[in-house]
Amino acid sequence: MIKFIARRLMIAVVVMLGVSLISFSLVFFAPGNPAEVIIRAEIGEEPTLEEIEFFFQEHGLKAPFFTQCAQWLYMITHGDLGTSFRTEEPVLVEFIDRFPATLELAVAAMFIAILISIPLGILAAMKQNSVLDHGSRFVALWGVSMPNFWLGLLLILFFSVRLDLFPCFGYGGIEYLILPAITLGTGMTASLMRLMRASMLEVLRQDYIRTARAKGLMERVVIWKHGFKNALIPVVTVMGMQVGHLLAGAVIVETIFAWPGVGKFLVDGIYARDYPVIQGFILIIALFFVLSNLAVDILYTYLDPRIRYDVKKGMK
Amino acid sequence: MMSIVQQLKKDKIAMIGAVIILFLAGIAILAPHITPYDPIELDLENRLSSSDVNHLMGTDNLGRDVLSRVIYGARISLSMATVVVVIVMLLGIAMGTIAGYLGGIIDGTIMRVVDVLLAFPNIILALVIAGILGPSLTNVMIALSAIWWVGYARIIRGSVLSVKEKEFVEAARAMGCSDTHIAIRHILPNVLSPVIVLATLDMGHIILSIAALSFLGLGAQPPIPEWGTMLNEGRPFMETAPHLMIFPGLMIMVVVLAFNFLGDGLRDALDPRMKEVMMK
Amino acid sequence: MTLLSIQNLKVHFHTEDGAVRAVNDVDLVIEEGETLGLIGETGCGKTVLGLSILRLLSENTKVEGKILYKGKDLLKLNEGEMRKIRGKEIAMIFQNPLTSMNPVLTIGTQISEPFELHQGLKKKDAIQKVIAILKLVRIPSPSERINEYPHEFSGGMRQRAMIAMGLACEPSLILADEPTKGLDVTIQAQVVDLMKELTTNSKTSMLLITHDLGVAAELCDNIAVMYPGEIVEYADIKELFKNPKHPYTQGFLGSLPGRGLKPMNGMSPSLIDLPEGCKFHPRCPFARERCKNKRPEMVEIGKKHFVRCFLYD
Numbered sequence: 070m071i072k073f074i075a076r077r078l079m080i081a082v083v084v085m086l087g088v089s090l091i092s093f094s095l096v097f098f099a100p101g102n103p104a105e106v107i108i109r110a111e112i113g114e115e116p117t118l119e120e121i122e123f124f125f126q127e128h129g130l131k132a133p134f135f136t137q138c139a140q141w142l143y144m145i146t147h148g149d150l151g152t153s154f155r156t157e158e159p160v161l162v163e164f165i166d167r168f169p170a171t172l173e174l175a176v177a178a179m180f181i182a183i184l185i186s187i188p189l190g191i192l193a194a195m196k197q198n199s200v201l202d203h204g205s206r207f208v209a210l211w212g213v214s215m216p217n218f219w220l221g222l223l224l225i226l227f228f229s230v231r232l233d234l235f236p237c238f239g240y241g242g243i244e245y246l247i248l249p250a251i252t253l254g255t256g257m258t259a260s261l262m263r264l265m266r267a268s269m270l271e272v273l274r275q276d277y278i279r280t281a282r283a284k285g286l287m288e289r290v291v292i293w294k295h296g297f298k299n300a301l302i303p304v305v306t307v308m309g310m311q312v313g314h315l316l317a318g319a320v321i322v323e324t325i326f327a328w329p330g331v332g333k334f335l336v337d338g339i340y341a342r343d344y345p346v347i348q349g350f351i352l353i354i355a356l357f358f359v360l361s362n363l364a365v366d367i368l369y370t371y372l373d374p375r376i377r378y379d380v381k382k383g384m385k
Numbered sequence: 386m387m388s389i390v391q392q393l394k395k396d397k398i399a400m401i402g403a404v405i406i407l408f409l410a411g412i413a414i415l416a417p418h419i420t421p422y423d424p425i426e427l428d429l430e431n432r433l434s435s436s437d438v439n440h441l442m443g444t445d446n447l448g449r450d451v452l453s454r455v456i457y458g459a460r461i462s463l464s465m466a467t468v469v470v471v472i473v474m475l476l477g478i479a480m481g482t483i484a485g486y487l488g489g490i491i492d493g494t495i496m497r498v499v500d501v502l503l504a505f506p507n508i509i510l511a512l513v514i515a516g517i518l519g520p521s522l523t524n525v526m527i528a529l530s531a532i533w534w535v536g537y538a539r540i541i542r543g544s545v546l547s548v549k550e551k552e553f554v555e556a557a558r559a560m561g562c563s564d565t566h567i568a569i570r571h572i573l574p575n576v577l578s579p580v581i582v583l584a585t586l587d588m589g590h591i592i593l594s595i596a597a598l599s600f601l602g603l604g605a606q607p608p609i610p611e612w613g614t615m616l617n618e619g620r621p622f623m624e625t626a627p628h629l630m631i632f633p634g635l636m637i638m639v640v641v642l643a644f645n646f647l648g649d650g651l652r653d654a655l656d657p658r659m660k661e662v663m664m665k
Numbered sequence: 666m667t668l669l670s671i672q673n674l675k676v677h678f679h680t681e682d683g684a685v686r687a688v689n690d691v692d693l694v695i696e697e698g699e700t701l702g703l704i705g706e707t708g709c710g711k712t713v714l715g716l717s718i719l720r721l722l723s724e725n726t727k728v729e730g731k732i733l734y735k736g737k738d739l740l741k742l743n744e745g746e747m748r749k750i751r752g753k754e755i756a757m758i759f760q761n762p763l764t765s766m767n768p769v770l771t772i773g774t775q776i777s778e779p780f781e782l783h784q785g786l787k788k789k790d791a792i793q794k795v796i797a798i799l800k801l802v803r804i805p806s807p808s809e810r811i812n813e814y815p816h817e818f819s820g821g822m823r824q825r826a827m828i829a830m831g832l833a834c835e836p837s838l839i840l841a842d843e844p845t846k847g848l849d850v851t852i853q854a855q856v857v858d859l860m861k862e863l864t865t866n867s868k869t870s871m872l873l874i875t876h877d878l879g880v881a882a883e884l885c886d887n888i889a890v891m892y893p894g895e896i897v898e899y900a901d902i903k904e905l906f907k908n909p910k911h912p913y914t915q916g917f918l919g920s921l922p923g924r925g926l927k928p929m930n931g932m933s934p935s936l937i938d939l940p941e942g943c944k945f946h947p948r949c950p951f952a953r954e955r956c957k958n959k960r961p962e963m964v965e966i967g968k969k970h971f972v973r974c975f976l977y978d
Contacts, residue, residue, distance in 0.1 A: 080500070087501035092513075099517040207398065210649060214642035216593055218600045219616060219634035222623065230624055276764040279721055283759075284779050284830075285751035288744075298769045317506035321597055335509075336601060339516030351513055355504045374814040375768055 077366055081359045088355040093141050096344045097134060145352065151345035153338075160349035164331055170240060171330030174322065175315045177246055178254035179308075186258045187304070190265025194300075195292065197270060205262060212259025217318055221252040221325040238327040249326040253318045257311050264307055268300040275299070302372050309365030313358040392654040399650020405643035413460040422450035424457040425608040433626045443628045445619060447608075454610035455632050461611050462640065465526060466591040470584050472530045477537020478580075482572070484538065485545025486564065496542070499535045507532055508594055515603045522611070525595055525604040533591065536583055544576045578655040582648055589644030596637050612637050668870050669695040669718070669838060673730035676710070676717050683937040687713040689894040691730075692963075695838065700864055700871040702881035702902070704917075705891035706933050711874045712760075714891075715840045718872075719751055734838070753783040756831040760843035762823040766815040772799075772826050773811030779833040794833075802829045802859060821852035825859065832863065839864075839871045845880050857883050878921060882906065887969075890914050893934050893944050896963070900970040910972040912949045943975070951976055 116124075132140070144151065150160035193205040228248060229237040235248050272278065273296060281295040282288075320332035327333070331350060338346035393399050412419060422428075422440075428448030435443045442451035484495040502510070514528035548554055548571055557567050598604040599613030607618060612633040619629025676688035687710040695701050705711045716722050718732055720739065732739040739750065756779075759765035767775060773795050780791035792811065799807035802825040815823055824844060831839055844860065845853045861884055864871050875881055881888060881902070888905045890898040890913065898911040909915045916929040931948040934940055940947055946956040953975070961975045 083497065084500050084504050087497060088504055091501060095513065095517055206649075210398070210645045211638075211642060214589065214593075214638055214645050216596060216634060216637045216641070218597055218613075219630070219637060222616070222620065222630050222634065226623055226627055226630070276759060276761065277767040279716075280757075280759055280765045280830075281767070281778075282721055283719055283751055283757045285748040285753060285782055286778065287748065295767050295770070299767070313506040317508040320509060320512065321601065324601060336512070339512065339603070342517075347513055347517070351505065351509065354506070354509060358506065359504050373769065375816050 073370070074363075074367065077363050081363055084359055085352075085356060089142060089145060089352060090138070092348045092351045092355075093138050096348055097137065099342075099344070141348075145349075150349035150352065153346050154343045155338075155341055155346075160345050163334060163346065164350065164353055167329060167331045167334050170328060171316075171319050171323070171332060173246065174249055174253060174319055174328060174330060175312075177250035178257065178315060178318075179311075181250055181254035182257040182261055182311075183308075186261035187265050190262045191269050191292065191297070191300075193262070193266040194269035194273060202266075205266065209259040209263045212255050212262075215255060217252050217256060218321050218325055220255060221249070221322055224248045224252060225325075238325070240327075240329050245326075249322050249328055252325070253315065253322045256318065257315065260311070261304060261308065265300065265304050268303050269296060272296045272300040298372065302369065305368055305372060306365055309361050309368075312361040313354075316354055316357065393650055396650040396653065398646050399654075402643040402646025402648075402650065405639060406647060409459050409640055409643070410463060412456055413463045416456050416460045420450075420453035420456050422453040424453045424610045425449065433622060433629075435626065435628055442632045443626065445615075445629050446622055446626075449608075449610075451615075451628065451632055454615060455612070455636055457610040458612040458615065458633060458636060459640070461522075461605070461609065462592045462595060462637075465522065465595055466588050469526050469529050469533065469591050469595075470587055472526075473533040473587070474537055474580065474584055476530065477534035478541050480534060481538035481541025482545055485542040485549065492542075495538065499538055502532050502535045505532070507590075508597060511594060512598060512601070512603065515598055520603045520606060522595075522599075522605040522609065525598050528598075529591060529594060533587065536587075537580060540579050540583065541572075541576055544579075545572055548572050548575055582652045582655060585644055585651055586648035589641040589648070592644070593637065593641050666697045667694055667733075668697045668699075668735065669693075669872075670733040671718075671730070672733070674714070674717065674732065675729040676713055676722070676726060678722070678726040680937075685936045686894055686939060687936050688717065691896055693889060693896065695870050695872060697837075697870055698868050699887065700873060700885045702873045702875065702885035702888045703891055704875060704878060704881055704888055706876055708936065709891050709893045709933060710936060711891050712842055715757065715842050715872065715874050718840060719755060719757055720747055721757075749783075752779045752836070753834045754836055755838045755840065756834070756836040758828055758831040758839060758841040758844050760846045762827040763815060763820075765827065766823065768815060771812050771814055772818065775815075776811075776826065776830045776833060779830065783834045795829075798829045798833060799826065801832075801863075802826070804829075820848055821855060824848060824852075824856055828856070828860065828863075835867075835869070837868070837870060839869060840874070841871055842874045843876070844873075845875070845877065853880070860884060878918070890917070893936055893939060895944065895973065897945065897973045898971065899963075900967075904967070904970055908967075908970075910966060910970070910977060911945075911974050912951055912976070913945045916948075943973075 141151075148161065150164075152159055153163055156163065189205055193202045196202055225237050225248065228234045235244050239245055269292075273292075278291060278295055281291045286295075316332070319328075319330060320336060322328065323330045323332035324336050331354075334346065335350045335354075337343075338350065393403075426449065428444065428450075431440070431444050431448045433444065433446055434440060437443070440450050440452065442455060444450055445454070480495055484492040510532050511525070511528040514531060515525045518524040518527065551571075554567055554571055557571065562570075595604055596611070596613030596616075599611045600617045601613075602617060605611035605614045607614060615633040616630050619626070619633070622629050671691060671693040674688055674691040674693075675686075677684060677686050679685070691714065693701070693703075703711050703714065713722065717726075717728050718734075718739065720728075722728070728740060730740070734750070734755065739747070742750070766772075773792055776795045776798065777786075777788065777791035780786045780794050781788060784791075786794065795811055796807045799810065804810055804822055804825055810818075810822075815826075818826060828844065831841070841860070845856050848856060857880055860871075863869070864884065871884070873881060873884055885902050887899065887901045889896045890905075890911065892913050898905070898909070898914045900908075900910075905914065906918070909918050913929075916927075919925050919927045920929055929948060930950075934944060934947070940957075942958050943949070943952075943956045943961055946952040949956065956975055959975075961973050961978070963971045963973045964977055965971050966977045
């Protein structure tokens with residue numbers, strides 16, 4: 070088991086190294102000039118050549134590629150992601166400040182998604198080819214096709230502007246959370262529902278389900294005790310991958326609802342060409358993504374004893 | 386192949402998708418002939434008017450006809466997405482074939498790159514690349530092309546690996562067939578159906594991504610009538626002129642929905658496991 | 666006393682390739698304590714027949730006729746009444762235990778279910794019963810093995826656990842579907858011995874579904890030979906081996922290793938595309954004109970020996 074996790078961790082480390090190289094190169098070879106943008110923002114007028122020169126010196130942007138890259142790698146492996154050009158605060162601090170808001174949003178969205186998709190998916194599978202099943206296919210396809218930025222705007226238009234039920238944007242109590250969480254959760258709800266249905270259908274045609282029925286078990290027990298855990302295995306995998314999609318969606322949803330999370334800060338960073346923020350944030354997002362996949366792998370072995378067995382055998 | 390078409394014809398949802406796509410492709414091609422107004426011509430007399438006989442979808446904050454802009458939007462979205470899908474398909478097929486066929490270090494390197502790219506949610510990496518390259522439609526397309534090929538590369542590599550070991554391929558090689566010949570004759574037919582399904586679904590995803598990036602101001606710039614850009618431009622007028630965000634958003638949804646309908650139907654038609662089963 | 670009586674059973678269902686006529690006008694009787702072998706090649710409808718007794722076929726399947734169990738027609742019971750029959754009165758032992766057992770539940774959990782369900786036992790007491798029955802089917806150190814998953818068992822042990830699951834509530838009738846399929850010859854012999862021991866000592870009846878005449882010879886009292894969709898010959902085991910009447914049975918026996926290894930002509934027809942008349946006529950060396958158009962009736966040609974063939978008209 071430990072060996073299995075260790076191997077996964079090794080892969081994760083290699084991937085993260087690649088990620089850091091990419092995020093560094095992206096910025097290094099970027100055509101734009103951050104100095105102009107930043108200094109203009111600071112002093113409110115076109116910077117002189119000397120000022121730009123000074124900015125480059127100060128931020129060590131004149132060294133050759135490999136020197137800078139090595140420096141950067143040294144920095145990030147020691148927990149230093151640099152300092153934001155705009156706020157002059159360490160990038161890591163900026164991230165940690167904003168992460169709870171994003172986490173709150175993501176957890177709420179995931180909660181909505183799981184709560185709706187799993188029961189509906191199972192129901193659709195049990196009543197295959199019924200009106201409910203066809204309806205769920207349609208709704209699910211509609212849900213994954215709905216642009217979340219548009220959905221967000223529609224929700225604001227309808228529930229905030231017209232009905233005045235929720236605030237348009239901002240951060241605060243639960244009334245601020247509801248619209249963004251729905252916006253973020255819709256796509257995930259739809260895709261999990263489809264997957265749950267397909268997975269349950271696949272499980273229901275397995276031999277062991279027939280065995281369970283032959284014992285005289287109630288259909289409810291057959292579905293929940295014999296089917297559910299088996300059907301959940303692929304769903305959990307995808308749920309783990311969806312964490313990344315949630316983060317991606319959060320970038321857009323946070324921008325629309327002015328939600329003070331990491332996504333909005335990243336977008337603002339991109340507008341302002343705040344390179345340390347861009348580099349640092351994509352690094353952390355990728356790390357998060359890789360770790361959540363790792364967590365799924367471990368959860369998977371818990372859910373599926375066959376894999377646990379293979380892992381044990383592999384160690385011998 | 387014939388039976389797949391027949392099966393698709395039975396699938397109403399897939400057929401709806403196909404019809405919508407054909408319709409939108411039609412108006413996209415004919416856009417210059419069927420639009421009532423020039424999509425970027427200003428008419429400051431007629432700003433923010435809602436739907437009426439002259440402007441079926443009303444006009445925007447600069448007096449431009451929304452209907453004309455929405456039609457041109459179809460032209461932009463469909464053509465851009467097609468270009469991106471073709472690029473990523475070719476790139477993915479090339480990378481996947483090279484990795485699967487040559488193996489060794491080259492395979493390892495390509496697959497590590499794939500792993501790294503998969504470590505990012507697509508849209509975030511595209512956002513960053515487009516943001517760094519500077520906001521423009523071309524840069525969005527470059528950004529999407531640079532990351533979207535990995536899915537195809539994986540499918541192709543997997544299938545190349547499985548076909549490579551098969552006896553008929555060895556036999557073909559023993560008979561002196563060239564590698565290219567083997568690839569075209571034996572591997573291509575095997576990967577065709579998953580690639581078609583993926584490409585159909587990706588058309589929708591890519592249109593969505595282009596619109597999302599444009600909505601964030603990193604893609605198409607005004608006055609280009611791209612749907613995401615239009616949404617972004619219409620946003621400040623949400624209260625007084627909701628039609629500015631309703632119609633472009635609706636178009637994005639409908640076109641993405643159509644590709645998902647078709648892709649979903651295609652997948653069902655091509656997946657033999659979905660066949661009816663006898664036992665309970 | 667008659668335990669199960671199948672009358673005029675028809676089982677038809679639709680697939681994408683066409684209508685499958687899996688069982689056509691089948692009559693069968695199983696007495697109390699009897700072991701009846703249902704013999705036939707793969708795809709002749711014998712598993713479908715077994716499943717139709719427990720009503721485990723999918724809902725779009727058309728089942729006609731009567732299946733009288735202790736005088737009650739199973740086809741007329743509602744779902745709730747049927748559930749009380751399944752596992753308690755009639756249990757099924759499935760082929761291929763690796764796929765027929767739930768991969769994510771322990772052996773103990775799976776075997777304890779019938780006890781909890783039909784005898785109202787608490788989990789703790791049920792587990793004691795599970796250990797006892799696993800001992801009965803000779804699984805070593807059962808109190809530890811109950812916490813293992815099916816994939817951790819060997820093929821033979823899985824099959825024995827499957828048998829234990831079927832025997833759990835001491836049913837009156839066991840439907841055993843190819844219980845020895847896919848096992849090594851030595852393991853197969855062990856499983857057959859076990860089943861023989863379990864059925865001869867009790868009043869339990871069994872319907873043994875198999876394509877393996879050797880296994881049938883070991884276990885059965887009577888044999889029904891099935892040829893796509895219908896019974897073509899019925900006799901007690903000794904009579905059938907000594908004096909096979911139907912050309913198909915003769916061919917089937919003749920193709921056995923101990924009896925000349927002569928292969929039969931042609932292939933069994935598919936259940937979707939059954940020939941007119943006698944289903945065997947395209948392969949039959951004695952086929953005449955009327956075999957092509959008219960379906961022969963079952964005729965009694967000796968004591969408890971029935972055959973469906975015009976040769977004995």
